Amino acid sequence: MKKWLQENLVCPTCLPRHVSLDLEIREECGDDIIDGRLLCAACGTPYAIDKGVAVVVPAATQSAAAGTSEYNSQGMLSAYLWSHYSDLFNDPDATGAYRAWASLLKPSPGIALDIGCAVGRLSFEMSTTHRRVIGIDTSFSFIEKARNLLEQRRLCFDLIVEGLITEERACALSPAWNHERIDFIVADALALPFADHLFSTVSSINILEKVPDPLQHLREVNRVLAPEDGLLAFSDPFSWDASVTNPSLWIGGRPDGPFSGRGYDCMRRIFSGDAGVFTPSLHIMEGGAVPWKIRKTANLWEHITSHYLVGSR
Ligand SMILES: C[S@@+](CC[C@H](N)C(=O)[O-])C[C@H]1O[C@@H](n2cnc3c(N)ncnc32)[C@H](O)[C@@H]1O
Incomplete structure (x- = not known):
């Protein structure tokens, strides 16, 4: 640290x-x-x-951070390193997803927070436009690797081909990234260890559907985001999973209840002040979809459409 x-x-x-x-x-x-x-x-x-x-993290989150949770596995590390950095080692299947999300941000003299940063690509991108960047995630394994990239300025990892067969991938990181400005810690999106209004920019990319209480995550975003000139870059596939989040707490994906209908429409309303989550509310500057891929093995891919909104206040 x-x-x-x-x-x-x-x-x-x-x-x-x-x-x-x-x-x-x-x-x-x-x-x-x-x-x-x-x-x-x-x-x-x-x-x-x-x-x-x-x-x-609070005591209740300790086991997710250190334990055998899905995001601490070797397979997930390979999958996310490929997803974040495969354009840098010229993989023909790479997407421009993280460059697309980075392009939603505007330069700021303030501090940026990347919530659920995984192995850090968006945080590195943010270092070109912000004075400081903090990436947080509950996966110890992801944060350890992100810090290793900060230190080594180079990516080297075993890409899973099939089962226990791996191939090394290695490349330099972008010289445009400012490593001194960035740090990564293990922290919980539901109890962010930061004072109110600390951040001029907050990103919440593909994490809403991964937390047990999505509304609490958004309340925490609201708490730490600056009330003036704050910018939120949000994106999610809304692929709700009842084993992660009780359906009564989903934001969308339900025919009834306070957040019925599609998640993207619910989020537009929440940005605009619904449910009293964002105070002040967020002016929607842009919305759209980013095609994104996760590569589990040579033969197993997830093709995902992540819907984004950029809000400012
Ligand atoms: C679907 S991945 C998305 C990662 C990254 N934002 C991206 O788009 O590549 C979800 C991430 O959220 C992290 N995560 C899950 N629950 C979390 C929580 N309560 N607080 C912080 N991070 C969490 C996971 O460890 C994982 O890295």
Whole structure:
């Protein structure tokens, strides 16, 4: 964890109170803390910094971060590294999805937050337009790899071909990306460890349908986004899964209930002030669809259409 990050953090367990975290360093390397912990003076919760990765989540999220959740698997790491970076190693099947999402953002002297950043591509893109960028995800494995890319300035990984057969892929990262401006931590989209209104830009890309309480995720976006000149880049396929999110909490995908109909239409209404989530409400500047691919193995692909909205206030 980079030292500059500390002043931006609050205890996620004490929310909505803003309690800053004390830093204890056991091992450091320049501006990076390799081993140590953050400690809440109010509730006493310690948050580990392990192998450079700060895990700043409430106790209930600890198991998703460290455990055997889907997003910590070797297969998911291969799939997401391909999805985020295959254009850089000139894979003929690569998409321009992350460049498309990055093009929705506008330059800002403020801080950008990439919620559910996975292995970091959008955060790297944001570093060309923002003073600071923080990428957060609950997957320790993704955040560890994203931090490895920050440090090595190079991608190298085993791409799954089939079963245990892999092939190495390697390439340099874009020289346009500003690595000093970025950091990645393990944090929960439902309890963001940041003070209100800290961010001039927030992205929520393909995460709404992946959290147990989508409305709480949007409330957290609203809380940390600047009330003036704040910009939200949102995108999602709305492929709801009852094993992830109880259908009573879906935003769309239902014939009845407070969010009946298609998710994209519900989100347009929520941006505009419905359900009192976004205060002030968001002016929709742009909307559309991004074609996106995840490559699981040489023979197994997911082709996804992710619908986006860009809102400003
Ligand atoms: C479908 S992936 C999308 C990743 C990335 N935004 C992209 O578009 O490539 C969903 C991501 O959300 C992360 N995630 C799931 N639940 C989360 C939570 N409560 N807080 C933060 N990240 C979460 C997963 O680990 C995964 O990286």
